[in-house]
Amino acid sequence: MRKVFPVISRSLSHVCSLKPYKETKWLMPNGNPTGAYIYNCVADQKVPVILNDPHIATWYSCGPTVYDSAHIGHASCYVKLDIIQRIIKSFLNIKLVTAMGITDIDDKIIKKGLETKTHFQNIAKQYEHEFWLDMSSLNIEKPLIITRVSEHINSIESFVQKLIDTEMAYVTMDGSVYFDTTKYPSYGKLQRAQTEGEAANEEKRNKTDFALWKGHKPDEPSWNVKWGKGRPGWHIECSAMVSKVFGSQIDFHAGGIDLQFPHHENEEAQSCAYHNTRQWANYWIHVGHLHVKGDTKMSKSLKNTISIPELLKSHSADVFRMACLTSSYRYPMEYSSEVMKTAEEVLNKFKFFLKDAFIYVNNNAVSNGDYKDKILDDLQKIEEANIEALKNDFNTAVCINNLLTLVSNANKVIRLDTSEYYPVPIVLIAEYVTDMLTKFGLKLQESAQDSVLSNSLIDTLVEFRHTVRLNALSRKDKEVLQACDIVRDKMKKMKVQINDSNKTSSWVSVK
Structure with a gap:
């Protein structure tokens, strides 16, 4: 039986100022403390990372909805998650089993397919292929397991059917299925539900109820299930795929901060209901948005995005990753020159x-x-x-x-x-x-185009310039020193930056 946070084992007694259960609703897992602490939105504070197996952890990331090209706002999220995964593996010495879900059936994919007269699966395949190329160009490690919604319809159907059978969900006249949030008292534990301004829906019993399955509409792809034709809702996809891969509980569940509500909130609710457990994901990891200068979120709707290939024309993947490393994963990160x-x-x-x-x-x-x-x-x-x-x-x-x-x-x-x-x-x-x-x-x-010969030539030039510069410094020859500065500046324009010191001069390639 797991302890209700903040009941603390003797080995964790140095943790203090923890909020009472009525506020946090986070359950401390039984198992093996790693010595690490992570912010948890349910507890609204840092909590100890405790694993069932001291050497193995499970991780699921919400992947892209593949209807368009990724931009650097997506890149910053996935780079930061990649960094965290590397830390868990390399510094905490934990074997991390990573999975990512690809949403390859969605309103936006269907719309793009209708606009371009292209089958929705071809749209999804095209942009998923592009996504993986972008991730590779940023040195982001590919997840060990990749799940696609269209390949897991049977699992989704079975998941929804169990929720219907246990009366946690209900079928409407149009063949849609909704989760009944009144049957789940802990709804809103990740983030308080927002219902103001929500459009009225006669099919829903309650404003906060959300679609598990969408009834069939003309010109839309659909699948035949026990309660009628239709397609999965957004939130059910991840829950069903994660449950198939990892079972009734997962250690880490990650995504952008915009997914905290409603996506992750709804995932937690329906998964707890399905598995009859009080806590499904032990640790939620949410990455802050990438902002352009002026504190504006980068998004396609605002038309202020920069593609990943466009980024890499101006800056190396290492430079972008360094920008991510020098910021906190939890908070917004500014992108500017x-x-x-x-x-x-x-x-x-x-x-x-x-x-x-x-x-x-x-x-x-x-x-x-x-x-x-x-x-x-x-x-x-x-x-x-x-x-x-x-x-x-x-x-x-x-x-x-x-x-x-x-x-x-x-x-x-x-x-x-x-x-x-x-x-x-x-x-x-x-x-x-x-x-x-x-x-x-x-x-x-260094950049791929640098050959052994070009490096050798640059070494020779830098060494020669260094000798000339030292002689000029000893003679206080301003004219020769100015000539050395000109060489340095011209080299920088050629993507070679020289670093001078009294003993040696060195160089690196720059973008």
């Missing part, structure tokens, strides 16, 4: 450091290396702080700031104008930074 420029600068700081560290370790120093305990102590403190940040609702922004501090301190050592030489600490820091960033899903690769 300033935000993207900052993300690129942060990314380049790491790239420059990794190149500089390689040069430093492989230099021609004649002195013997030392360990420098202070540097190693700083590294250990950052490692521990980052693990704590990730366990605290996946706080990647703190991690990135910690890494920048670590890199800044390491750069001071690299640029010391002394005979002291500390290759081991610098190598360990470089390895740690690389490991962290790649586990977050950054590729840290």
Whole structure:
């Protein structure tokens, strides 16, 4: 029997200020605490992540309705969810079984098919294929399981029929089926139901009742079921598909913040009713919207969207991911030239450091290396702080700031104008930074068109310019220094950014 939150086991007694059950309605799962905490909208606070199996967790993401191209508002959601999944797997050492539902039958798909005189399935296949290409271009890992609504009609029919049989749902004259929210006392536990301004519907018993099945209409695709022809409602799709794959309970259920109500609220209600349980999804994860400058949500209805291929013409996938990493997944994220420029600068700081560290370790120093305990102590403190940040609702922004501090301190050592030489600490820091960033899903690769020859030529040019610049600095030759600056600026226009220091110069490719 599960405990009603906030009844706390002895190992979790440090959690405080938890709201009483009447307000939260969140049940603490029995099982194995992971040491991580995540915000839960039902409890309206961070709660401990507890899994039935200490090494395995289930995850379902609401996927796209494939009637049109995805835009970067969708991309920011899926990139952030991808980051969280990577954290769970790489830092919490949990085997995560991921599934995503594809809505391939919907009002918008039907409308697009009628407008273009194309079968709805062809519309859906075209945009789903495009969606996966977009996700791949952003280095988003594909879910292990993909479910499509049109392939699970039998499961949906069986799900709806059980709700009818238990009188949790009712059939109307037009062959539609509605969930009776008055039969489910906990309706509104994710978010209070909004009924003001809702259009009247004579078929519904109550304003908050929602469609499980839509009765057949002319010119629309339909399936024959026990209570008549029609097609699934939006919310029932995910519940039926998740139940088929994961059974009566799921650990993590994720999507954009706009899905909290009514979609996720309705999913939780009908799934609890179907499985006769008080809690279906243990942890709801909602990602904040992407806003364009001016605090306006990016959406197709506002016609302010930017396609993913269009984004990648101006910025790399790594730069966009860095922008996501430096913001909280739960809150709105702004998309602007300033935000993207900052993300690129942060990314380049790491790239420059990794190149500089390689040069430093492989230099021609004649002195013997030392360990420098202070540097190693700083590294250990950052490692521990980052693990704590990730366990605290996946706080990647703190991690990135910690890494920048670590890199800044390491750069001071690299640029010391002394005979002291500390290759081991610098190598360990470089390895740690690389490991962290790649586990977050950054590729840290130069652009594909860079060949070994072009890299070698750039290395030669940068090295030559560095020698000339140092000589000019020692002679205070302003004319030659200005010429060096011109070379640097021209190289940047050619997507090569040079970083100068007293000891070395390094470069990275930029968009």
